């Protein structure tokens with residue numbers, strides 16, 4: 001599929017992560033990007049990536065929808081109907097790529113009609129550094145070359161995989177939201193360091209080095225299970241053992257797994273409220 005222009009509708013957090021990733025990993029791609037956003041402040045951020053002539057307010061959404069080959073939707077789920085109305089007539093061939101969490105291909109098909117190609121892509125913010133994890137699911141009738149384009153686009157920003165659509169919601173909670181869980185853990189490590197007497201920036205640097213070491217070890221010993229890694233450090237009756245026992249008494253594992261389940265329930269509830277029948 002030949003793509004000359006990519007319209008990004010909604011230039012917020014995930015779209016800006018994409019732009020940063022493109023600037024690092026595929027700067028040529030930014031030359032064909034057009035963006036619309038509601039707030040002038042948001043648009044002014046985009047001036048570091050995209051020429052001002054390619055930045056639009058929502059009043060330009062119809063122009064963008066006409067002009068661009070790929071229409072990438074990155075507004076909040078609740079803003080999708082309004083955006084659709086502003087986009088006006090969509091004349092095929094167009095490839096619509098929706099990053100919107102929890103809005104099914106069926107819902108999008110009802111919104112945009114069945115004569116456009118629809119792909120859902122669920123990235124995470126690590127696309128900003130070329131380490132994203134993005135899952136894609138294609139609507140019926142999407143040309144293999146269009147799907148290949150989407151996988152290639154997100155593949156340049158990390159890892160891109162194809163999933164059955166029914167797995168996109170669990171994937172959203174695990175991987176789309178996942179960076180937040182990692183940062184929560186880093187913040188906890190930092191807080192612990194500060195409680196033990198280091199200042200904020202030293203503690204933060206320790207926390208990052210620690211996790212970097214953990215990732216390095218997991219890559220160097222791929223056959224070891226997570227529990228084996230823990231046991232490597234957790235000498236019986238030792239200090240790590242004492243800390244781990246305390247965490248286990250606080251049911252931190254159960255609490256985390258229950259929280260993930262709550263995330264899935266939240267997506268289901270959001271879909272129901274929007275009248276989106278589940279896939």
Ligand SMILES: NC(=O)C1=CN([C@@H]2O[C@H](COP(=O)(O)OP(=O)(O)OC[C@H]3O[C@@H](n4cnc5c(N)ncnc54)[C@H](O)[C@@H]3O)[C@@H](O)[C@H]2O)C=CC1
Pocket residue numbers: 009010011012013014015036037038039042057058061073074075076077079082083086099100101102122123124125176177
């Ligand atoms: N933030 C993340 O890590 C991820 C977000 N997503 C999905 O991406 C979508 C966007 O999320 P965020 O970037 O976090 O939200 P955000 O609120 O930061 O960005 C949304 C942007 O869309 C703009 N917008 C709203 N209506 C518009 C319209 N009619 N025309 C033009 N711009 C409009 C808003 O002003 C805002 O700048 C959501 O549907 C979310 O589920 C998916 C994966 C990861």
Ligand SMILES: O=C(O)[C@@H]1CCC=N1
Pocket residue numbers: 101172176177
């Ligand atoms: O929190 C959210 O709703 C979005 C979806 C994935 C990451 N952020």
